[in-house]
Amino acid sequence: MNIEPGVAVDAFRFGAVPNISMYFLTHFHSDHYGGLSQTWTHGKIYCSEVTGRLVMQQLRVSPEFIVMLPMNERIELGKFAVTLIDANHCPGSVLFLFETRSQRILHTGDFRASPAHITHPSIRNKRVDSLYLDTTYLSPRYAFPHQADVVDACAEVCYKLTRDDKFARRIISRKSDGNQGLMKKLLASITKQDAIGRWLIIVGTYSIGKERMAIGIAKKIGAKIFAPPNKRRIYTCLQDPVLDDLLTSDPLEGQVHLVSLQEIRPDTLSAYLEHFKPHYGSIVGFRPTGWAYKPPIARGATPKATPSVETIINLWHSPFSESDMIPSRGSTESVMYFDIPYSEHSSFRDLTCFCTSLLIGRIIPTVNVGTQSTRDQMRVWFDKWGAERRKLAGVRKVADGQTRW
Ligand SMILES: [Zn+2]
Incomplete structure (x- = not known):
């Protein structure tokens, strides 16, 4: 990264990089900290307090190499200053805003772009010369819903399952595309099943991230959250009073269990439930991932589709509610499984809104940059956003306190 000689962001997998003395870490996900271990001696690591505690506890990196910085404060570090801004990704995740005498560089790490980023005092009305952008979902097919709507929809499903005996049968009869034959078979088998009993709810998570889903469900149904010891140990680093x-x-x-994402498959759910019978009689699993989103065909399901920026911003809100929740293939009335479009990365619409609300010199993509063709496809959108800013002779307006684009 061309900010100042000697600075690198999320670049640990290369070991000691010549001439680098300051290593910045945006958040505690392995594709960003990969390469860090207790043998690290190559230079100081600058990060948020939550990330710093995780790096020391989980990776056993020596505290002498960790520099934990406060949030939202401009910190002078010699020839440049850095400000840490909440990335709205996993706990402890930050954007780094680097400022030198001549330029401002924003590195997003992984983030879910929100209006709060634009209205942040260090960003509002200021030009960013270089934007290192999380481009995980930079394609029109990923215009998935707002996070809070997805959490509410899942919480509502759990609320109804735990309070209405007939709801399981009703929701299982919702047809997913191309699945009618299977559903008929399932419905036929359901009539033979016993009473469904108390529901166990499981939510798939990474080592950290996606806790909001479990918290939303637990609050809605008035339940506690169980996490296995290794996860609870990680959570002590977050110092999050709501989760604690x-x-x-x-x-x-704990009626809501946090498990690893890989554990949530229709064939593993029954086995998981067996451990907790007869206390629980039924199980529902949620597998949150942005990849679960299936766009309407009209919304650029083909790579060549290039809707206008205005169309994306004004029409692609992707509302989502309990009635959009359709059990995945293989679900039954007492073992239910949902792939849900919950993402802690920006949707395509989030990226479009963010990049047309900010004065940007140039954009450097950080994800999916492996081939020339993906880089070219991304460039098309960077140019479109630039054209939109020129058309506006500035940027889209974002109001203080605005929570949605
Ligand atoms: Zn991440």
């Missing part, structure tokens, strides 16, 4: 308040070490007390 809901957590329990007793899997029977």
